[in-house]
């Protein structure tokens with residue numbers, strides 16, 4: 001039995017490209033869960049959080065209807081459904097809380113290599129096959145292009161060879177699917193990644209504190225994605241140069257070293273990727289015993 005008043009419901013993809021990443025994110029937020037016998041719901045053991053496993057296309061609707069407090073889906077789906085809701089007179093169906101940095105892809109036009117159309121400038125009066133009719137329509141309208149949209153729920157890339165469309169507009173990540181179907185990728189109309197959305201309805205008092213905690217933990221997980229903790233020994237007089245070399249660093253902690261006054265230990269969190277070149281530059285500036293370790297959690 002689902003206790004809607006006190007337990008947070010999160011809709012995630014049941015099985016697909018986003019499932020593993022979404023579960024890993026929630027686990028990194030500390031969630032432990034058992035999956036129910038029907039596999040459609042997982043009950044949180046250590047937090048008042050339950051997971052609903054559904055098709056990604058259903059996630060925006062579940063959040064918009066406040067069946068779920070939160071949902072995790074690709075921006076492509078979140079934006080497509082938002083435009084569909086808007087068409088039906090429903091504004092702001094959910095709040096987009098943050099991007100989650102996985103599930104990256106782009107929605108791009110694709111032109112058959114042996115066809116006459118080479119760019120969106122030639123789309124007037126033509127047919128575009130897509131699984132994202134609302135996003136494509138919105139784009140065509142803003143560009144003043146009058147093209148027909150042919151909706152496909154999958155295998156969009158075969159539409160031109162079936163004679164159902166002149167061009168396509170589909171998700172691309174590596175681009176191999178378009179190439180394999182002799183389609184050239186053209187203009188990108190949406191850069192997508194997985195996003196977290198929240199119900200438009202005020203979250204009941206009983207759940208508020210845990211929702212806030214969860215959002216703060218997600219923020220913490222996101223913040224440390226590329227963060228590294230760097231430790232080194234350095235000459236005290238090289239500190240200004242060393243500080244300038246550290247990428248996205250907060251103020252370092254400077255600690256005395258036993259038995260010397262001119263060398264110190266420097267500890268610092270860097271928020272950006274640390275390249276070998278940076279370490280080599282630090283060494284050239286006088287640093288030694290350089291250690292770079294990953295950061296697991298951060299609470300600002």
Ligand code: PRT
Pocket residue numbers: 013014015016017018054055056057073074075076077103104105170171172173174175176177178192193194
């Ligand atoms: O069953 P359900 O409806 O939940 O799953 P689904 O089949 O609709 O979705 P799924 O699991 O395929 O994708 C879920 C989400 O992953 C999408 O909504 C996107 O936000 C994101 N994503 C990231 C992608 C891709 N990358 C991607 N490459 N979704 C689809 N593709 C397709 C692409 O269109 C092509 O057909 O995968 C194929 C391979 O792409 P290339 O460019 O690497 O060849």
Ligand code: ZN
Pocket residue numbers: 055056057
């Ligand atoms: Zn889907």
